[in-house]
Amino acid sequence: MDKTHVKRGTMKITFxxxxxxxxxxxxxxxxxxxxxxxxxxxxxxLKNLNxxxxxxxxxxxxxxxxxxTEEDREIIYQAxxxxxxxxxIITHGTDTIIETAIKLSDINDKVIILTGAMKPxxxxxxxxxxxxxIAIGAINILEDGIYIAMNGxxxxxxxxxxxxxxxxxxxx
Amino acid sequence: MDKTHVKRGTMKITFxxxxxxxxxxxxxxxxxxxxxxxxxxxxxxLKNLNxxxxxxxxxxxxxxxxxxTEEDREIIYQAxxxxxxxxxIITHGTDTIIETAIKLSDINDKVIILTGAMKPxxxxxxxxxxxxxIAIGAINILEDGIYIAMNGxxxxxxxxxxxxxxxxxxxx
Amino acid sequence: MDKTHVKRGTMKITFxxxxxxxxxxxxxxxxxxxxxxxxxxxxxxLKNLNxxxxxxxxxxxxxxxxxxTEEDREIIYQAxxxxxxxxxIITHGTDTIIETAIKLSDINDKVIILTGAMKPxxxxxxxxxxxxxIAIGAINILEDGIYIAMNGxxxxxxxxxxxxxxxxxxxx
Amino acid sequence: MDKTHVKRGTMKITFxxxxxxxxxxxxxxxxxxxxxxxxxxxxxxLKNLNxxxxxxxxxxxxxxxxxxTEEDREIIYQAxxxxxxxxxIITHGTDTIIETAIKLSDINDKVIILTGAMKPxxxxxxxxxxxxxIAIGAINILEDGIYIAMNGxxxxxxxxxxxxxxxxxxxx
Numbered sequence: 001m002d003k004t005h006v007k008r009g010t011m012k013i014t015f016x017x018x019x020x021x022x023x024x025x026x027x028x029x030x031x032x033x034x035x036x037x038x039x040x041x042x043x044x045x046l047k048n049l050n051x052x053x054x055x056x057x058x059x060x061x062x063x064x065x066x067x068x069t070e071e072d073r074e075i076i077y078q079a080x081x082x083x084x085x086x087x088x089i090i091t092h093g094t095d096t097i098i099e100t101a102i103k104l105s106d107i108n109d110k111v112i113i114l115t116g117a118m119k120p121x122x123x124x125x126x127x128x129x130x131x132x133x134i135a136i137g138a139i140n141i142l143e144d145g146i147y148i149a150m151n152g153x154x155x156x157x158x159x160x161x162x163x164x165x166x167x168x169x170x171x172x
Numbered sequence: 173m174d175k176t177h178v179k180r181g182t183m184k185i186t187f188x189x190x191x192x193x194x195x196x197x198x199x200x201x202x203x204x205x206x207x208x209x210x211x212x213x214x215x216x217x218l219k220n221l222n223x224x225x226x227x228x229x230x231x232x233x234x235x236x237x238x239x240x241t242e243e244d245r246e247i248i249y250q251a252x253x254x255x256x257x258x259x260x261i262i263t264h265g266t267d268t269i270i271e272t273a274i275k276l277s278d279i280n281d282k283v284i285i286l287t288g289a290m291k292p293x294x295x296x297x298x299x300x301x302x303x304x305x306i307a308i309g310a311i312n313i314l315e316d317g318i319y320i321a322m323n324g325x326x327x328x329x330x331x332x333x334x335x336x337x338x339x340x341x342x343x344x
Numbered sequence: 345m346d347k348t349h350v351k352r353g354t355m356k357i358t359f360x361x362x363x364x365x366x367x368x369x370x371x372x373x374x375x376x377x378x379x380x381x382x383x384x385x386x387x388x389x390l391k392n393l394n395x396x397x398x399x400x401x402x403x404x405x406x407x408x409x410x411x412x413t414e415e416d417r418e419i420i421y422q423a424x425x426x427x428x429x430x431x432x433i434i435t436h437g438t439d440t441i442i443e444t445a446i447k448l449s450d451i452n453d454k455v456i457i458l459t460g461a462m463k464p465x466x467x468x469x470x471x472x473x474x475x476x477x478i479a480i481g482a483i484n485i486l487e488d489g490i491y492i493a494m495n496g497x498x499x500x501x502x503x504x505x506x507x508x509x510x511x512x513x514x515x516x
Numbered sequence: 517m518d519k520t521h522v523k524r525g526t527m528k529i530t531f532x533x534x535x536x537x538x539x540x541x542x543x544x545x546x547x548x549x550x551x552x553x554x555x556x557x558x559x560x561x562l563k564n565l566n567x568x569x570x571x572x573x574x575x576x577x578x579x580x581x582x583x584x585t586e587e588d589r590e591i592i593y594q595a596x597x598x599x600x601x602x603x604x605i606i607t608h609g610t611d612t613i614i615e616t617a618i619k620l621s622d623i624n625d626k627v628i629i630l631t632g633a634m635k636p637x638x639x640x641x642x643x644x645x646x647x648x649x650i651a652i653g654a655i656n657i658l659e660d661g662i663y664i665a666m667n668g669x670x671x672x673x674x675x676x677x678x679x680x681x682x683x684x685x686x687x688x
Contacts, residue, residue, distance in 0.1 A: 009343070011325065026365070026463050035370075035379070049302045050290065051324030052340055118222065119370050124296070124468045124640050130221045133305015134312075140326040141313045152223030153183065154312040168224055171181070193542070198551075198635050207551070291542050296468050296640045353687070355669065393646045394634065395668030396684055462566065468640070474565045477649015478656075484670040485657045496567030497527065498656040512568055515525070 012054040013139060014085045015042045018076060018100070019063040020093025022117035022128045037062035041121030042091055045132050056085075065093020065100075065116075073103045086110040086144070089135045094118065094167075097148060101157035104146045111142045115149040118167070184226040185311060186257045187214045190248060190272070191235040192265025194289035194300045209234035213293030214263055217304050228257075237265020237272075237288075245275045258282040258316070261307045266290065266339075269320060273329035276318045283314045287321040290339070356398040357483060358429045359386045362420060362444070363407040364437025366461035366472045381406035385465030386435055389476050400429075409437020409444075409460075417447045430454040430488070433479045438462065438511075441492060445501035448490045455486045459493040462511070528570040529655060530601045531558045534592060534616070535579040536609025538633035538644045553578035557637030558607055561648050572601075581609020581616075581632075589619045602626040602660070605651045610634065610683075613664060617673035620662045627658045631665040634683070 017023060017040040025038035040057050060079055061072050080088055086109060092100055094116045101114050113135040121128035135149040146157040150169035161172045189195060189212040197210035212229050232251055233244050252260055258281060264272055266288045273286050285307040293300035307321045318329040322341035333344045361367060361384040369382035384401050404423055405416050424432055430453060436444055438460045445458050457479040465472035479493045490501040494513035505516045533539060533556040541554035556573050576595055577588050596604055602625060608616055610632045617630050629651040637644035647665060654663065654670045662673040666685035677688045 021370070024370075026368075026467060045302055048291075048297050048299045049324055050299065050340070052342055053324050119220075120467075122467045122469065123370060123464075124466060125220050127220045127222065129301035130217055130305035130308070133302035133307075134309035135305075136302070136324055137306035137309025137311075137321060137326060138313055139309075140306075141310055149309060152221055152225045152308055154309060168222070170224055196542075198537070198540075198639060292639075294639045294641065295542060295636075296638060389646055392635075392641050392643045393668050394643065394684070396686055397668050463564075469564050471564045471566065473645035474561055474649035474652070477646035477651075478653035479649075480646070480668055481650035481653025481655075481665060481670060482657055483653075484650075485654055493653060496565055496569045496652055498653060512566070514568055 010054065011140065012056075012085050012087065013136065014083055014088045015040070015046075015055060015057045016076070016079065016088060016090045017042065017057065017059040018061050018065070018068065018072070018090060018092045020065050020091060020097075020116045021119065022091050022121050022131075023062065024120040025122055035120065037064070038122075040091065041117075041128050042089075042132060044121065045129050048129070049133075049136075063093070065096040068093070068096055068100070073100055076100060077103055077107075080104055080107055080110065080112055083110065087139050088112045089132070089139060090114045091132070092116050094150065097150075098157075098160065098162065101146050101148050105157050107146065108144060111139055111144055111147070113139055113142070113147045113149050113154070182226065183312065184228075184257050184259060185308065186255055186260045187212070187218075187227060187229045188248070188251065188260060188262045189214065189229065189231040190233050190237070190240065190244070190262060190264045192237050192263060192269075192288045193291065194263050194293050194303075195234065196292040197294055207292070209236070210294075212263065213289075213300050214261075214304060216293065217301050220301070221305075221308075235265070237268040240265070240268055240272070245272055248272060249275055249279075252276055252279055252282065252284055255282065259311050260284045261304070261311060262286045263304070264288050266322065269322070270329070270332065270334065273318050273320055277329050279318065280316060283311055283316055283319070285311055285314070285319045285321050285326070354398065355484065356400075356429050356431060357480065358427055358432045359384070359390075359399060359401045360420070360423060360432060360434045361386065361401065361403040362405050362409070362412065362416070362434060362436045364409050364435060364441075364460045365463065366435050366465055366475075367406065368464040369466055379464070381408070382466075384435065385461075385472050386476060388465065389473050392473070393477075393480075407437070409440040412437070412440055412444070417444055420444060421447055421451075424448055424451055424454065424456055427454065431483050432456045433476070433483060434458045435476070436460050438494065441494070442501070442504065442506065445490050445492050449501050451490065452488060455483055455488055455491070457483055457486070457491045457493050457498070526570065527656070528572075528601050528603060529652065530599055530604045531556070531562075531571060531573045532592070532595060532604060532606045533558065533573065533575040534577050534581070534584065534588070534606060534608045536581050536607060536613075536632045537635065538607050538637050538647075539578065540636040541638055551636065553580070554638075556607065557633075557644050558648060560637065561645050564645070565649075565652075579609070581612040584609070584612055584616070589616055592616060593619055593623075596620055596623055596626065596628055599626065603655050604628045605648070605655060606630045607648070608632050610666065613666070614673070614676065614678065617662050617664050621673050623662065624660060627655055627660055627663070629655055629658070629663045629665050629670070
């Protein structure tokens with residue numbers, strides 16, 4: 001076994017948009033009180049990165065994660081299951097990201113990392129680019145499994161919870 | 173051995189600034205043709221990230237990597253060698269990042285990842301936040317060794333070269 | 345009369361924050377569906393500008409302009425009325441900016457320009473810096489009166505309306 | 517004479533790029549020590565502004581203003597002279613912006629405002645958007661003449677100098 005666990009050769013990542021804060025924009029409208037889910041922020045982040053790996057970006061839904069239904073989770077699950085590529089990064093709203101990770105937990109032939117952001121990528125002080133980077137860095141190395149990357153750490157799906165006071169993701 | 177290779181418990185990262193494009197600013201001066209190495213960009217990136225891990229930021233030098241001397245490299249080497257913490261991320265100019273990685277290659281009790289940027293972090297379309305994220309994501313998982321994280325991939329120090337035409341880092 | 349209408353000598357501008365989209369931030373909270381009015385964006389814009397004019401920034405309220413009451417307008421009116429300085433720029437939500445301009449319209453010893461933004465200043469593609477610039481550029485020159493600066497034009501308070509379809513401010 | 521000096525009806529602005537810090541980018545190259553003049557920043561600023569006025573953007577040269585020759589100035593002069601539109605905003609490097617303003621000073625049938633930036637528009641803390649805004653705000657109102665808009669003030673071409681210590685433009 002390769003001691004460094006760094007994979008050699010080419011790498012392909014499938015990015016899946018489900019919505020969430022990371023993709024929120026502030027559309028030009030009148031009486032526009034709120035944010036709307038827009039194009040995948042991941043596209044702008046990857047453009048800046050100029051990666052050597054191959055990738056594709058799929059948009060499955062554009063929902064605040066509080067609005068993601070069991071039907072939506074089933075669609076996300078099937079999309080991951082049927083992917084030929086074995087490296088998947090899902091961008092997701094943070095409020096129910098753990099629920100979606102649980103839903104995916106029986107997929108055992110792929111590395112799937114879920115990440116999101118506390119501030120929309122369109123904000124100049126967003127955590128989106130660094131969070132997506134953390135998921136990309138981890139997917140270079142991780143063995144198959146379902147993971148959540150938030151607040152600088154990468155957790156297996158069943159070793160993470162949310163601190164109800166700070167909103168931060170912490171190990172458990 | 174933990175199949176996932178994800179480390180449990182708390183994590184501390186020591187960030188070391190050496191200079192390079194990532195930290196370039198454009199100071200307000202007259203006849204100001206060029207840039208200057210400024211405060212560590214890493215501080216702004218970590219503020220946005222709001223991490224759960226502990227960290228410290230050390231500034232060893234503020235040089236374009238073409239200007240880093242053997243003396244500078246010796247200082248970087250000693251600083252890494254003497255660190256008690258075993259997780260180090262070095263931000264570095266890309267032109268001689270491989271030379272510095274080679275210099276550090278006999279340190280075998282730590283994970284050290286070097287990264288940098290093709291555009292200053294102060295640019296709105298910089299690759300700095302995602303690159304630093306990739307180093308952070310990888311350091312969550314990697315075994316001891318010296319690595320370079322650039323263009324979306326994480327390479328052991330002796331498995332990477334630079335494509336002279338595109339400027340991209342590629343495996344070898 | 346000075347043909348150029350450019351005022352000589354020193355200039356002082358009083359900036360008044362009332363809230364609105366320009367100052368919206370996206371706070372780090374759980375289940376945080378929406379935004380909050382934050383510190384005056386004007387401070388960050390003026391820091392970037394590095395102006396030679398004197399200024400002060402007053403915060404009168406931090407409200408979405410749909411929530412500004414007649415009492416709030418009275419307070420804004422009195423604050424403008426009592427200012428010794430005769431150049432005032434008010435940042436305001438766009439939905440009721442014309443109502444506030446009407447309220448101020450009997451103040452005849454000052455130049456008062458109201459402006460705002462369609463996207464929060466915290467967004468990387470915000471119109472806030474250029475809109476504030478337009479108000480500053482106009483206040484260098486304008487005679488006493490109440491004006492609205494939006495979408496690249498500067499209008500007397502009674503010569504502007506909003507296009508209900510596009511949300512743009514247009515002359516009338 | 518219209519007391520407010522605000523022009524009614526439609527407005528068209530011709531923007532002319534000559535280069536300078538405002539348009540500097542940091543190209544992805546190896547050994548890329550320096551900045552290069554790139555596409556007109558004005559296009560991105562106008563996209564954010566979403567203006568109601570008509571405009572066109574002409575690129576005459578892409579030079580650091582220290583490198584602008586008398587031939588270049590002649591070309592800029594002729595371009596302004598021949599414009600049918602009578603409202604022109606020129607983006608220019610700050611080091612020789614006054615020299616170019618002097619060159620244009622005998623054009624008396626147009627409003628021409630020169631502006632620039634101390635930090636490239638690509639920087640997240642650039643003064644470019646607010647400076648361009650100031651020029652746009654002023655051109656809404658000014659009578660024919662040649663002006664420089666920098667550091668928050670708008671000066672007739674012959675009433676401005678540069679503070680050699682701070683680099684700021686001041687009246688004289």
